Amino acid sequence: MGRSITPVRVKDVTIGEGTPKIIVPITGRTPDELHAQVEALSGQVADVVEWRVDFFGTLEDTASVVAQAHAL
Known part of the structure; x- marks a missing residue:
């Protein structure tokens, strides 16, 4: 049986x-x-762009992460 997917x-x-x-x-x-x-x-088709913050080099610096999130 198939699993039910919650949108x-x-x-x-x-x-x-x-x-x-x-x-x-x-x-x-x-x-x-x-x-x-x-x-x-730019000019490409995407429904969602996901920032994989776990790759960000200064992940331990909360202020840096927040600043970058605002910039994005």
């Missing part, structure tokens, strides 16, 4: 129902790398 809503995108979604992770270790990855997405 998840991220802003105006519902994941788990309808057509498959395109979710693109960004994984830069530095603000410059993140900026370059975001710029590379």
